[in-house]
Amino acid sequence: MTKERMFNFSAGPSMLPLEVLEQAGGEITNYRGSGMSVMEMSHRSKVFQKIFDDTKAKFKKLLSVPEDYEVLFLQGGASTQFSAIPLNLIGRTGKADYALTGNFSTLAWKEAKKYGDVAVACSSEAENHTYIPSQAELTVRPDASYFYYCANNTIYGTEWQYVPETGAVPLVCDMSSNICSRPVDVSRYGVIYAGAQKNLAPAGLTIVIVKKALAGHALPYTPLMLDWQTEIDKDSMYNTPPCWCIYMLGLVCDWLEAQGGVAGMEQKKKVKAGMLYDTIDQSKLFRCAAKPGSRSDMNVTFRTESPELDAQFVAESAEQGLLNLKGHRKVGGMRASIYNAMPLEGVELLCDFIRRFDRSH
Numbered sequence: 001m002t003k004e005r006m007f008n009f010s011a012g013p014s015m016l017p018l019e020v021l022e023q024a025g026g027e028i029t030n031y032r033g034s035g036m037s038v039m040e041m042s043h044r045s046k047v048f049q050k051i052f053d054d055t056k057a058k059f060k061k062l063l064s065v066p067e068d069y070e071v072l073f074l075q076g077g078a079s080t081q082f083s084a085i086p087l088n089l090i091g092r093t094g095k096a097d098y099a100l101t102g103n104f105s106t107l108a109w110k111e112a113k114k115y116g117d118v119a120v121a122c123s124s125e126a127e128n129h130t131y132i133p134s135q136a137e138l139t140v141r142p143d144a145s146y147f148y149y150c151a152n153n154t155i156y157g158t159e160w161q162y163v164p165e166t167g168a169v170p171l172v173c174d175m176s177s178n179i180c181s182r183p184v185d186v187s188r189y190g191v192i193y194a195g196a197q198k199n200l201a202p203a204g205l206t207i208v209i210v211k212k213a214l215a216g217h218a219l220p221y222t223p224l225m226l227d228w229q230t231e232i233d234k235d236s237m238y239n240t241p242p243c244w245c246i247y248m249l250g251l252v253c254d255w256l257e258a259q260g261g262v263a264g265m266e267q268k269k270k271v272k273a274g275m276l277y278d279t280i281d282q283s284k285l286f287r288c289a290a291k292p293g294s295r296s297d298m299n300v301t302f303r304t305e306s307p308e309l310d311a312q313f314v315a316e317s318a319e320q321g322l323l324n325l326k327g328h329r330k331v332g333g334m335r336a337s338i339y340n341a342m343p344l345e346g347v348e349l350l351c352d353f354i355r356r357f358d359r360s361h
């Protein structure tokens, strides 16, 4: 009945570090002598308050979040922030600019258009989002309230290799699928946000890092729960926060710290992604969907020339314990999501399988 743990290449929710799952399992019925599970605790209890404070402190340390920023632990997923961002920020000038490099930035742009004069700063749609436009291709309006982009395009497998230069216009960035995979200079951003379920914790937690000076200017009809100032004032506890996910994030932060922090993760992800891209490039059968220079280190999209062979690859890889390699329907082919918690061994086995499949077809 019990199956071995497998290598899960799902885009999200995705693998969590085994050590973290084991620790959580060990204290699931009685958290450190409290007599109850973290899932059963009042969010107003002393025990939980300490979990919350410690997690926030560890997360801020990992990303070196400056003092004039607040870290919020919210619910609603990254998608709820598609609405919260314009509601909180667009009021300053009524304008915002969006870089459209994939599915999620396009969804965020569509939502923002309800609230003001929202322009397209660049779009890679004509080439099916296979590349990230260069700085020279961005149209930045100096009177925009903010400039929005998505740092890693989970579905298309592209990743910004630079931080857009926007002068005095605050940068807002969706880092759902690459947060904590590399160091970031938070001070260059107005807002960074991420759904936690790709690289950090179970689904149900959304992290928003907001420069405090930008909050407090929400549009008058902004729902109370979407106004970042509400959550800043109540330290993310206006209502019940996602307690269990926050606890899990704390464990993942400890794990990340033990891996050498985000700088350590950057080294590891470069090795994993480099190995996988080299294997695909050196094969006869496979090619990458994303263009060189724009390739994501988190989501590797690739395919053969034939949808039938792709389907065969996905089916046979699953038999080898390499799961969820089917690409998103918008791109087709395969996608290997190799987030922080994907062990090197999983990528090595995938590369071996790609080489064997290449030789035999």
Ligand SMILES: *Cc1c(COP(=O)(O)O)cnc(C)c1O
Pocket (backbone or CB within 6 Å): 012, 076, 077, 078, 079, 080, 104, 150, 152, 153, 154, 174, 175, 176, 177, 195, 196, 198
């Ligand atoms: C998964 C994902 C989202 C959507 O996240 P939800 O938490 O499901 O709303 C948004 N942006 C990016 C980059 C993603 O990868």
